[in-house]
Structure formats: structure tokens, C-alpha cells
Amino acid sequence: QSVLTQPPSASGTPGQRFAISCSGSNSNIGRNTVNWYQQLPGTAPKLLIYSNNQRPSGVPDRFSGSKSGTSASLAISGLQSEDEADYYCAAWDDSLHGPVFGGGTKLTVL
Amino acid sequence: QVQLQESGPGLVKPSETLSLTCTVSGGSISNHYWNWIRQPPGKGLEWIGYIYYSGSTNYNPSLKSRGTISLDTSKKQFSLKLTSVTAADTAVYYCARAPLVPASMVWFDPWGQGTLVTVSS
Numbered sequence: 001q002s003v004l005t006q007p008p009s010a011s012g013t014p015g016q017r018f019a020i021s022c023s024g025s026n027s028n029i030g031r032n033t034v035n036w037y038q039q040l041p042g043t044a045p046k047l048l049i050y051s052n053n054q055r056p057s058g059v060p061d062r063f064s065g066s067k068s069g070t071s072a073s074l075a076i077s078g079l080q081s082e083d084e085a086d087y088y089c090a091a092w093d094d095s096l097h098g099p100v101f102g103g104g105t106k107l108t109v110l
Numbered sequence: 111q112v113q114l115q116e117s118g119p120g121l122v123k124p125s126e127t128l129s130l131t132c133t134v135s136g137g138s139i140s141n142h143y144w145n146w147i148r149q150p151p152g153k154g155l156e157w158i159g160y161i162y163y164s165g166s167t168n169y170n171p172s173l174k175s176r177g178t179i180s181l182d183t184s185k186k187q188f189s190l191k192l193t194s195v196t197a198a199d200t201a202v203y204y205c206a207r208a209p210l211v212p213a214s215m216v217w218f219d220p221w222g223q224g225t226l227v228t229v230s231s
Contacts, residue, residue, distance in 0.1 A: 032215070043223075088155055092213050101156070102154070
């Protein structure tokens with residue numbers, strides 16, 4: 001059971017705008033910033049969004065992040081087949097004194 | 111561009127100690143947190159712990175004190191030892207760098223490619 005809650009799977013069609021949710025509590029998302037990672041099949045996770053809504057260099061601006069209260073969201077505009085991957089949210093947890101992850105959302109592009 | 115590479119045995123017997131090393135290339139080992147993260151087959155990510163370049167450490171309480179992370183700045187390597195392993199410790203183990211920012215903001219970038227460690231007799 002992950003500390004942060006994500007839907008285990010989702011699907012969308014090419015060109016669609018899509019969002020993945022991440023729910024936490026006051027000890028993590030409510031007080032700290034949220035990061036998102038993309039894990040393509042058979043590869044290591046890659047930082048996609050940090051500090052709620054910042055994109056590392058090289059990440060397309062189709063990807064955006066937001067946070068409100070104890071929830072966060074990753075949005076993908078203009079969904080592409082190459083976006084098919086697992087997506088994980090993460091945040092520092094003040095109670096556990098360490099970073100925690102969501103269980104991951106497997107995105108399928110139909 | 112900083113790159114991280116994990117190395118170590120791919121098979122460990124139950125009750126023994128898992129030992130992995132991460133080699134850092136293309137950048138300084140100073141002023142960063144160096145982390146271990148694992149992913150059991152088909153499951154999500156779990157943070158194991160980190161070491162700061164000064165030597166201070168922080169571990170996931172779920173490991174129940176079985177984990178130790180050490181740093182060799184001269185070799186630009188950091189290592190993980192996990193004692194008394196069981197089948198539940200079977201996972202892909204990743205090393206990852208975190209920037210020197212307040213803990214409340216910490217993120218992981220870049221990651222190593224990962225190495226699968228199987229616990230089995």
C-alpha cells in the first residue's frame with residue numbers, strides 16, 4: 001500500500017489532453033512539493049516534473065504539473081504513442097522523514 | 111553530464127548481505143544527496159536511503175535498520191549494504207542523485223540504469 005494514491009491504470013487516444021491524479025495527506029503533498037517520474041518500458045525512471053510544476057530541460061512542454069491542497073496532477077496535452085509508460089508521483093513525507101512514491105499509473109495510448 | 115552505474119551480484123542467498131556499488135561519472139560527488147531506490151518486479155518504487163557527501167545518512171524506517179549506505183569520495187562511489195535479506199528484497203535497485211535543496215523539495219535526477227538482485231537459495 002503506497003503512501004500516495006494514484007489510479008493503477010489509464011488510457012487515452014492520440015492528441016487527447018490527459019491528466020493523472022495523485023492523492024496524499026498533510027504530512028506529504030499538503031506541506032511539500034510534488035515530483036513526477038516517467039518510466040518507459042524496461043528502463044529506469046526519469047524526472048519529468050519537479051517542485052510541483054517545473055520541467056527539467058529536455059522535457060516537452062506538453063507535460064505540466066499542478067498541486068492543490070493534498071492532491072497533485074500531471075497533465076499531458078497532445079497525447080502521443082511514445083507517452084505510453086508508467087508515471088509515478090513522489091513527495092517528502094514529514095512523518096516518515098523521507099520521500100514517498102505513489103503506486104504508479106500505467107498509461108496506455110490506444 | 112552526470113551518469114550513474116550500479117554494480118554488484120545479481121543473486122544473493124536468503125539471510126545473507128546484499129552489497130551494491132554506484133559509480134558516479136561526469137560530475138562532482140560534492141553538494142548532492144546520493145540515494146538508493148528499489149522496485150520489486152512488477153511493483154512500484156521504494157526509497158531506501160541517502161548519504162550526503164559529508165557522510166550523513168537517512169534511511170527508510172521500513173528497512174528496520176538493515177541498510178547501510180557509505181561513500182568513497184576518492185573513487186566517486188557510494189554503496190549499499192542490506193543485511194538479512196529475504197525474498198521480499200528481490201528487486202531492481204537504482205542509484206540516483208538528489209540536489210542540495212531542502213528535504214521538503216527533494217527530487218531524483220539522474221538515475222542509474224538499475225540492477226536486478228534476486229534473493230534465492
